[in-house]
Every structure is written in structure tokens, then in C-alpha cells.
Amino acid sequence: MDESTYIRRQQHLANIYAQLQTCEEFYLAAHELQAVGISASPASVAENGEVIFTPGFFRAYPYEVLAAYSIDEIHQNITYCPHIISPLRDVPNLDSQLRAHEHIVDPEARLEAARQSLILRLSEYWLEWNVVRRVHNHVDSQLVAFRLGLPDGFTLLHLGSLQRDYMENIISDSDPSPFSTGVNFMHWKIEDLLDDSSEQTNPHAIISVLTETDASAESESLTLHEVHAIVTMMMIRTSHGPWARDEIQPLLAITYTGEGSVRITQASWQGETLVLQFSPLWDLQHSESAPVDLIVRYYLSQLGPVDPAAQRGPDFNALAELASGLTLGLTSRPSDEQMNMS
Structure with a gap:
């Protein structure tokens, strides 16, 4: 990337x-x-559940891994820091x-005490940030557990x-902070x-994003946090x-949201436009058919080739002129109760 293009991209990004x-608009169409x-669009999903990104810089690992590689219980128990699979719906x-x-x-006294305790435990259990952490911890514990067959x-x-x-x-x-600074009730975090x-071969990166936002409220939009x-x-x-001047910067964001859902977004630069392609939301907290294996396989993604010549996007000056005259709306934001992270 030449110097002038790099400077324009950094100014545009800033x-x-x-x-x-x-911004106080919480759901961004x-x-x-x-x-x-920013060019954003929903991505299609194949019959096998995999997301069809075009171009595809990230492809899910080609077969189901949780069944293929069971937990190595013996090796888990002899380590100083055994990895336990965190429950998804305990x-x-x-x-x-x-x-x-x-x-x-x-x-009777024991029953009444148990009932009161259950009310308290359930109210804590369904707090948005607790749901987010629980779902993320379940997926992450699958990734770091020792496995048979390896x-x-x-x-x-x-x-x-x-x-x-x-x-x-x-x-x-x-650098900007990789987690919420509390501005405009914005509570999110880049976890992984x-x-x-x-630092020699692949400019690709994968991150986990945690947000207590209920993304399902407007599932066709991306949340401000994402x-x-x-x-x-x-x-x-x-x-x-090492990749500061890479032209495409392929990034996969796996987002865990406040209602227990997960969404996968591929981000990349097309010319001087930031392009986001996002999957539907998958319910991991409430669904008995939660696609945990699929989410795990995206962390193990096979990487597609990066070809700047195939990534020429719309004219940057036209986009910059449009952006200079328009700002994001100020129409809605979550309540203090929604965003309570305590």
C-alpha cells in the first residue's frame, strides 16, 4: 500500500x-x-450451516471436531490447571x-428458604452480562481442553x-481501548x-467480542458494540x-450477545471501504440444537487467499463526501437497567 492511500485509509478509519x-443509535442498519x-450486508448460509462469505477469507474447519476429538480426561486430571467444560445451560x-x-x-422453613434463594439465583442467572460470559466460556473451554486423538x-x-x-x-x-470506556452506555469487550x-504469512485475525446488547431485537442490523x-x-x-499496511486486513469477529446468541462477521478492506458481512444470529443459550461445534470450527478456520487485485471497491472520494454530510442517528439507546454490568 502506497503512503498516500495508507494515510487516507487511516483518516477515514479515524x-x-x-x-x-x-453515536446514540444502538442498532445500525x-x-x-x-x-x-462502511458497507454492511447479511451473508448467506449453506445447507451445512456454514456462512458464505464473498470473498471467503475464513472457512470453517472442514468437519465436526467435538465428536471427533473427545475430552482427554486423564490428561486433564494430571495437569496443574485442569480445563473443565463450562456448562451452557446449568x-x-x-x-x-x-x-x-x-x-x-x-x-417448611427449608422449602421457603430454597424458594427465595431460587428467585435470587434466577435473577442473577439471566443478567445479560452473565449470559454472555456463560456462553463464551462454554465455547472457549471447548477450545482449550485437552483432546484424545491429538x-x-x-x-x-x-x-x-x-x-x-x-x-x-x-x-x-x-491505541483505542479494546473494551467499553462507559461512554454512551457502551459496554463491550474484545476478549480473545x-x-x-x-508474523510472516497470514494477515488474518480472529477476535471474540462480548456485548450485553440484545442483538435479537433488530437481528437484521448490527449493534453499535459489534x-x-x-x-x-x-x-x-x-x-x-507487521500487517499495518496490508491492503485487506481480513478479520473475523465472533460476537456473543446479551440474549445468549452468537453472530459471525467477516470484516475486510475493499479498496478504501470497510466491508462487513454478517451471519444470522444463532441461539446458544436457549436452543437444544445450539451449533456449538460450528462456532468452534470458525475459531479453527482455514484461511482463504488474500488478493488485493480482486478487492477493488467503490470510489473513496464519493464515500468520504457522503460521510462528511451524514452522521449516525441519535434515536435510541438501552436503559441503565439493560446495561448494568454489575
Whole structure:
């Protein structure tokens, strides 16, 4: 990427970020994103459930891995930090609360104490941030557990093309924060990062985004949190590091939302336009057919080739002129109760 193009892209990215910082519209439709130079569109889903990104920089691992590689219970137990699969739907119930109050001798008093405790536990269980953490922890624990069928001490992450990294390893003091700063009730976090630790081959990266937003309220739109996290990660990766001047910057964002759903978004640069292609929402918290294996396989993605010549997008000046005269709307935001992270 030549210097002038790089400078224009960074200025455009900074302009997008500034508008997101002050935006109070909580669900962003395609036309609202287009106003700031982001092209967003829903991606199709194949019969096998995989998302069809065009071009496809990330392809789900080609077969189901949870059944193919069962948990290595013996190796788990001999490690200092055994990895336990976090439950996905361990809903509090009256029986569990009765057992917790066995020390109360009087049956009626014990039953009443168990009922009151259950009410409290259920209210805590369904808090948006607790739901988000529970679903994310379940998927993450599948990724880091030792598995049979792999060399001793290997996890599913060893099957993927990218390796786990830590945000503190790549972020600088001048970078935007990878989590909510509390501005405009914005509560989200970039939790994980997978990238090419060799810094030689692949500009691709995968992140987990956690947000307590109920994305299902407007499932055809992207939430402000999702877009904010993606733009933040793009600013970090294009500002410094081995891939700062890569023309495409392929990024896969796997977002966990407040109602227990997951959405996968592929982000990339097409010319000087940020392009987002997003999947439907999958319900992992309530559905007995939750596609956990599919989500895991996207963390293990096979990487598609990066070809700048095939990625020429719309004229940047036209988009910049449009963006300069339009801003994101100020029509809705969640209540304080919705966004309570305590």
C-alpha cells in the first residue's frame, strides 16, 4: 500500500471511530453504516450451516471436531490447571437450592428458604452480562481442553491456522481501548485474539467480542458494540505491527450477545471501504440444537487467499463526501437497567 492511500485509509478509519464514539443509535442498519463509509450486508448460509462469505477469507474447519476429538480426561486430571467444560445451560432449580439448604431442619422453613434463594439465583442467572460470559466460556473451554486423538497436551486450537495471542502483546498506549470506556452506555469487550504468531504469512485475525446488547431485537442490523469492536481492532492492526499496511486486513469477529446468541462477521478492506458481512444470529443459550461445534470450527478456520487485485471497491472520494454530510442517528439507546454490568 502506497503512503498516500495508507494515510487516507487511516483518516477515514479515524473518522468512523469518532462518529461511533458519539453515536446514540444502538442498532445500525446497512444504510446508516453506509453513511460513514462502511458497507454492511447479511451473508448467506449453506445447507451445512456454514456462512458464505464473498470473498471467503475464513472457512470453517472442514468437519465436526467435538465428536471427533473427545475430552482427554486423564490428561486433564494430571495437569496443574485442569480445563473443565463450562456448562451452557446449568439453570438453577428448586432441587439444587433444597440441597443447598439441607442444614435447615424444619421442612417448611427449608422449602421457603430454597424458594427465595431460587428467585435470587434466577435473577442473577439471566443478567445479560452473565449470559454472555456463560456462553463464551462454554465455547472457549471447548477450545482449550485437552483432546484424545491429538498429541498429548494438544487442544483443538492446535488444529487451526492461527494461534492465540493476548491484546496486551499488540496494543500500544496510543491505541483505542479494546473494551467499553462507559461512554454512551457502551459496554463491550474484545476478549480473545487469534493471529499468525510467525508474523510472516497470514494477515488474518480472529477476535471474540462480548456485548450485553440484545442483538435479537433488530437481528437484521448490527449493534453499535459489534461495529465499535471491529473498528477498534482495525485501528490497532493498521496503526502498527507487521500487517499495518496490508491492503485487506481480513478479520473475523465472533460476537456473543446479551440474549445468549452468537453472530459471525467477516470484516475486510475493499479498496478504501470497510466491508462487513454478517451471519444470522444463532441461539446458544436457549436452543437444544445450539451449533456449538460450528462456532468452534470458525475459531479453527482455514484461511482463504488474500488478493488485493480482486478487492477493488467503490470510489473513496464519493464515500468520504457522503460521510462528511451524514452522521449516525441519535434515536435510541438501552436503559441503565439493560446495561448494568454489575
